[in-house]
Amino acid sequence: MGGNLIAFDTVLELCGDEHRRIALATLANEQRSLTVNDLTKAIVKYNHHEPVTEMSEGNLSEIRLSLHHVHLPKIDAAGLVDHDQERGLVEPTERFEQVQPQISAIIDADPDLESPVEL
Template sequence: MVGPTIEFDTVLELCQDQHRRIVLAVLAHEKRSLTLNDLTKTILKHNHHAPIMEIPEAEATQIRISLYHMYIPALAELSLVEYDRERRLVEPTSRLEQLEPQLSAIISADPGLEPPVTL
């Protein structure tokens, strides 16, 4: 479903949080379905620059909860992703692909992220 054009201010708002920038970047780069677990691991990898096994489980749980309840539903509401809550699977849409130039510019400006953000 391709809806009306997303305003640039909305794109900026989506990119205010670094975790959401990481999710958007990895989905745009991978161009395939990813699980919430994949996305959580990617956020942890970019935030800590340490092996996943060394990161406290409580932090991983907090990130997974925020993805499940806030970040992914917000992206789904704008039709940037399709979200299967039961399988916890997130799939980028063509609408996300249309935003890739703006997202790329914003992500490139983030000194904490090195594009491409990958799994």
Template sequence: FDSVLSLCRNQHRRIVLALLTEEQRSLPLNDLTKTILTYNHQTTITEASEDVITEVRRSLHHVHLPKLASAGLINYDPERQLVEPTEQLDQMQPTLSPILDADSTLEAPMEL
């Protein structure tokens, strides 16, 4: 429980987890970036500055996705820039769902 709370401390990770839970499929890094821009920065990828887009991608690649992968909730292939949910993410749903539901900035269902 503590590790899930720690992972959910950051909104970028909550967005990634909520989107993967909603979609139940592999997603490209670009889709995750677009969704973070929508839900965390209230902008679209076409309206966001290149600096903001680069920072979101960099933080996903170097910080957030490695943390989620290390916890076993996702598989991240940096070469293909592809993120996929794991069986462990499915198993964590009873613990994870109330945390994600408590975030009023995440609309359900999440949209790409």
């Protein structure tokens, strides 16, 4: 295997958390840079099944913080996104495009996640 290829085990690990799966699914569906707020809204919609306007600010902050400090750094470390923390922007990389079929297959197999995951 070439040095630029991402191991399937890494893709499985990244998809092992529901919030990361939703973030990856949203990025895969949108095919563009998204904000941390966009990804937070997607997580609220698909994981918590309620409108953002009905969720408490504390729960929204918790989701945003987990994205900022846990989930996006893991996805960034794998080289799938560039996470600009100052601007709150998440941009898929070329490596993301390479593993998108694997990510899509895992997301499609998730019985709790309706596909496509849209903003």
